[in-house]
Amino acid sequence: MKNRTFLPNLFLGIVTVIFYLPIVLVVLYSFNENKLTSVWSGFSLKWYQMLFQDKAIFEALGNSIFLGICASVNAAVIGTLGAVGFTRIRSRSKGPVEYLSMLPIMIPEIILGMVFMAFFSLLGLPFGMTTLILSHTVFCIPYVYMLVKARLVGMDPGLVEAARDLGASDVRAFFDVTLPLLAPAIASGMLLSFAMSFDDVIISIFVTGVNVNTLPILIYSQLKVGVTPEINALCTLMLAATILLVALSAVLGRPRRSRHR
Amino acid sequence: MKKRSKLWLTVVPLYVFTLLFVLGPMIYMVVLSFQTRAEVWGVVNEFTLDNYKNIFHPVYLQTFAESFKLAITSTLFIVAIGYPFGYFMAKLSPVWKKRMMLLLMIPFWTSSLIRMYGWIIIFRANGTLDKLLMGLGLTQSPLKLLYTYPAVVVGMVYALLQFMIFAVYSSAEKLDWSLVEAARDLGASPWQAFRTVTLKLTLPGLLSGVILTFIPSMGLFFIADILGGNKVVLVGSLIQDQLMKAHNWPFAAALSVALMIMTTLMIALYKRVTHSEELEGLL
Amino acid sequence: MSETILALRNITKHFGNTQVLRGIDLEVQKGEFVTLLGSSGCGKTTTLRIIAGLETPDSGKVLLAGADVTGAEPNKRDVNTVFQNYALFPHMTVAANIGYSLKLKRADKEVIRREVSQALELVQLTGYEKRLPSELSGGQRQRVAIARALVNKPSVLLLDEPLGALDLQLRRQMQLELKALQKQLGLTFIYITHDQEEALNMSDRIAVMRDGRFEQIGTPAEVYDHPRTSYVARFVGTANVLTGCVAEQKDGVVRMTCAGGCAGAADAGHTFRPGQPLSLAVRSEQVEFTTDPGACGLPATVREKSFAGGMLRIALALQDGTELVASRHGIDIAVEPGDQVRVTWDPAHAVPVDVEAAV
Numbered sequence: 001m002k003n004r005t006f007l008p009n010l011f012l013g014i015v016t017v018i019f020y021l022p023i024v025l026v027v028l029y030s031f032n033e034n035k036l037t038s039v040w041s042g043f044s045l046k047w048y049q050m051l052f053q054d055k056a057i058f059e060a061l062g063n064s065i066f067l068g069i070c071a072s073v074n075a076a077v078i079g080t081l082g083a084v085g086f087t088r089i090r091s092r093s094k095g096p097v098e099y100l101s102m103l104p105i106m107i108p109e110i111i112l113g114m115v116f117m118a119f120f121s122l123l124g125l126p127f128g129m130t131t132l133i134l135s136h137t138v139f140c141i142p143y144v145y146m147l148v149k150a151r152l153v154g155m156d157p158g159l160v161e162a163a164r165d166l167g168a169s170d171v172r173a174f175f176d177v178t179l180p181l182l183a184p185a186i187a188s189g190m191l192l193s194f195a196m197s198f199d200d201v202i203i204s205i206f207v208t209g210v211n212v213n214t215l216p217i218l219i220y221s222q223l224k225v226g227v228t229p230e231i232n233a234l235c236t237l238m239l240a241a242t243i244l245l246v247a248l249s250a251v252l253g254r255p256r257r258s259r260h261r
Numbered sequence: 262m263k264k265r266s267k268l269w270l271t272v273v274p275l276y277v278f279t280l281l282f283v284l285g286p287m288i289y290m291v292v293l294s295f296q297t298r299a300e301v302w303g304v305v306n307e308f309t310l311d312n313y314k315n316i317f318h319p320v321y322l323q324t325f326a327e328s329f330k331l332a333i334t335s336t337l338f339i340v341a342i343g344y345p346f347g348y349f350m351a352k353l354s355p356v357w358k359k360r361m362m363l364l365l366m367i368p369f370w371t372s373s374l375i376r377m378y379g380w381i382i383i384f385r386a387n388g389t390l391d392k393l394l395m396g397l398g399l400t401q402s403p404l405k406l407l408y409t410y411p412a413v414v415v416g417m418v419y420a421l422l423q424f425m426i427f428a429v430y431s432s433a434e435k436l437d438w439s440l441v442e443a444a445r446d447l448g449a450s451p452w453q454a455f456r457t458v459t460l461k462l463t464l465p466g467l468l469s470g471v472i473l474t475f476i477p478s479m480g481l482f483f484i485a486d487i488l489g490g491n492k493v494v495l496v497g498s499l500i501q502d503q504l505m506k507a508h509n510w511p512f513a514a515a516l517s518v519a520l521m522i523m524t525t526l527m528i529a530l531y532k533r534v535t536h537s538e539e540l541e542g543l544l
Numbered sequence: 545m546s547e548t549i550l551a552l553r554n555i556t557k558h559f560g561n562t563q564v565l566r567g568i569d570l571e572v573q574k575g576e577f578v579t580l581l582g583s584s585g586c587g588k589t590t591t592l593r594i595i596a597g598l599e600t601p602d603s604g605k606v607l608l609a610g611a612d613v614t615g616a617e618p619n620k621r622d623v624n625t626v627f628q629n630y631a632l633f634p635h636m637t638v639a640a641n642i643g644y645s646l647k648l649k650r651a652d653k654e655v656i657r658r659e660v661s662q663a664l665e666l667v668q669l670t671g672y673e674k675r676l677p678s679e680l681s682g683g684q685r686q687r688v689a690i691a692r693a694l695v696n697k698p699s700v701l702l703l704d705e706p707l708g709a710l711d712l713q714l715r716r717q718m719q720l721e722l723k724a725l726q727k728q729l730g731l732t733f734i735y736i737t738h739d740q741e742e743a744l745n746m747s748d749r750i751a752v753m754r755d756g757r758f759e760q761i762g763t764p765a766e767v768y769d770h771p772r773t774s775y776v777a778r779f780v781g782t783a784n785v786l787t788g789c790v791a792e793q794k795d796g797v798v799r800m801t802c803a804g805g806c807a808g809a810a811d812a813g814h815t816f817r818p819g820q821p822l823s824l825a826v827r828s829e830q831v832e833f834t835t836d837p838g839a840c841g842l843p844a845t846v847r848e849k850s851f852a853g854g855m856l857r858i859a860l861a862l863q864d865g866t867e868l869v870a871s872r873h874g875i876d877i878a879v880e881p882g883d884q885v886r887v888t889w890d891p892a893h894a895v896p897v898d899v900e901a902a903v
Contacts, residue, residue, distance in 0.1 A: 005352075008345070011345060015342060016361075020368065021379070022379020022419070023375075023376060024379075025382045025383065026375055081271040081272065082271070082275030085272035085275075086272060086275075089272060093276075100284055101275060101278075101279040103287075104283060106524065107521060107524050108479055108520060109477065110482065110496075110501065110517070111290075111521055114504060114514065114517045115290045117504060119289050119290075141278065170267065195369070199372055202482070205501075206504065216372065219374045219375065223381070224486065224487070231375070242370045246363060246370065
């Protein structure tokens with residue numbers, strides 16, 4: 001019987017290893033003394049030192065974090081309110097608006113980038129952080145919206161009614177009951193939004209201004225002309241942060257065990 | 262009536278944002294695609310169909326064809342690897358399912374550019390792969406894989422594989438395995454049971470995965486750029502060039518409209534075939 | 545003493561094309577235990593939700609302690625509900641759940657704590673304050689839901705099949721406890737169930753609902769012994785209903801011919817014309833076997849004998865095919881399937897039904 005699962009598991013194992021191979025290499029070469037990735041000339045932390053002195057990278061990192069936070073917070077507010085409202089409203093425009101708001105994650109990003117660039121210049125908006133935040137919010141809304149909607153579908157409508165019955169106003173019931181129960185969905189929607197925004201190259205390239213670099217734009221331009229191992233070092237640090245966060249959320253997110261029985 | 266008007270307030274931001282920043286740009290894209298390019302820079306408000314005629318110019322038609330070819334090739338590899346992966350993953354024990362999820366999430370949260378950079382390190386002349394192959398005595402000289410078509414395919418597969426895995430996994434997870442057992446009990450061979458039950462029931466996941474990988478693979482110009490040099494040109498690369506270099510916005514808009522129509526058709530087809538409203542495993 | 549706390553006046557409601565309520569009138573006295581009894585889809589839950597303010601009626605009025613609250617929001621009504629699936633807030637502890645309505649009233653923390661512990665004592669869950677609903681058994685959740693609705697001391701407490709999810713034994717126990725609680729606190733209960741036994745056990749009055757209307761409102765004894773309609777007779781206590789034509793009315797007894805024989809019932813003060821169509825209801829335990837061919841009775845064929853709940857149940861077929869059920873304690877009835885028998889009953893134990901409808 002063991003043999004039945006051996007081959008599938010071997011397959012899963014091999015694919016997973018290949019998945020991690022490029023990442024491991026990037027990490028590995030961040031400790032390479034040599035600037036060239038084709039040569040290993042000994043262990044060194046000098047790229048980390050240089051990284052911490054590189055203002056451009058830190059500025060781009062700061063921009064990316066700021067952008068990610070703004071976009072995910074916007075998306076959380078708009079997406080959550082929209083999902084909550086749409087589950088209770090019947091309107092003829094609901095279907096089309098829902099479809100349109102989901103469109104940004106279904107069509108190729110290049111189209112979004114193109115239309116934003118054209119549209120923002122039509123509006124006369126100066127390219128920069130504002131246009132970045134606006135466009136990132138647009139493609140982050142669907143993530144929050146869909147996760148919150150899925151959660152709402154599984155939620156007992158009786159809970160809100162119970163709160164109303166016990167004396168809560170509509171608004172109060174939302175804050176006391178709906179919002180706390182939606183919190184996990186909103187949080188994962190925001191996390192996903194942040195990750196998508198933080199990683200976005202295609203749309204950002206079209207809507208960013210001359211003076212505003214995000215980290216992906218910076219890395220992209222470096223990749224085209226030649227990467228310094230500083231980027232490896234930065235990536236290693238970010239990977240460490242990611243793993244820490246994922247591990248943390250796995251520990252914290254564990255359902256509370258029943259203390260009784 | 263009072264109650265209803267209050268509730269409307271909650272969807273106002275979504276309406277405003279969607280109409281202003283999704284519908285608005287989309288409409289402008291269509292308008293732009295019928296306008297004429299100005300002599301030097303900008304757009305003239307003159308109706309023309311030239312931009313669409315332009316798409317059928319052999320050079321651009323070939324780009325579409327190549328882009329399609331790449332998307333199909335990548336998607337085939339992704340199906341070949343991602344379907345069994347998602348399927349086997351759904352058969353793991355609950356503990357291992359969770360661990361596998363975490364293992365897949367970490368690369369997902371890692372910058373996709375950095376992951377592409379990892380492949381540059383591997384494919385580069387005298388890079389990791391060359392060293393490995395030459396060390397094993399399989400090849401004598403560097404393969405020079407970087408900036409080739411296969412490198413781009415690998416990059417695409419690598420960037421999009423997760424979407425297929427998650428889509429297949431989420432529909433295989435919901436599968437009632439006793440149905441497969443019932444089929445076996447009724448005399449189906451393992452292959453017949455797979456074909457008639459498992460595959461049928463995981464089809465929404467598979468098709469959704471195909472859409473989620475096929476559509477972006479026509480637009481991910483940066484992968485073609487980084488791993489393919491300028492040897493591989495995608496529809497996405499073409500749009501980017503028209504926008505950023507040639508400054509022919511109306512033509513870029515027409516290309517986008519064409520891409521958009523193909524995308525919409527594929528999604529509509531998916532909805533028709535699977536009778537579902539949303540793409541399986543999109544999140 | 546009697547003071548009307550809640551009144552429903554000609555309430556109607558429809559969802560889409562379905563008319564759910566077709567004119568509901570009800571008056572509930574303070575301290576009364578009224579049960580809305582009916583099968584699923586009869587409109588009883590909608591009635592309750594209209595009282596709670598969770599639905600708005602198409603027409604009609606809801607009066608609470610004399611004041612019109614028809615359009616008032618649920619949070620503006622002195623009414624609380626025990627929901628069918630309890631609807632306990634999963635993210636709040638038992639204490640927070642129970643204290644929620646007090647917190648909304650901005651009650652003092654100390655007051656809330658005291659009231660909550662009193663409510664918990666009332667439902668015998670002292671010491672469970674810090675638990676989450678997910679850490680409770682079904683019966684315990686039920687008690688918390690009751691405590692949460694009680695703590696506010698509402699003038700009317702609505703209970704939507706509160707015991708539906710519990711097993712039979714626990715249900716019996718909770719029936720007794722709920723009834724005792726209601727008496728002890730002098731609260732007004734409006735209770736929904738589809739279980740006639742539950743309704744008969746607990747209620748001061750039962751309103752039997754069917755298809756968006758009340759078929760009959762009365763005390764358990766009235767509803768059980770004097771069903772006004774064949775539906776009530778069948779639904780409450782599963783009586784036999786026979787239809788025939790009036791033959792004669794004499795000494796407070798009406799007799800009719802049906803299914804090749806004769807059947808009688810107390811006339812209950814009605815006047816009947818000979819030849820008029822008539823339905824009467826008789827309970828299975830009242831049906832007797834007779835050998836006297838001269839007595840008023842019906843010829844029947846024994847179809848089946850079976851035991852259910854300590855009773856012997858004998859299914860019979862009358863000559864016109866109508867099924868009739870007789871039941872007995874004990875097993876010493878000398879009839880076997882296939883036997884030709886003659887059945888009869890004391891007319892005092894049978895009642896005419898659907899009289900208004902027939903006139």
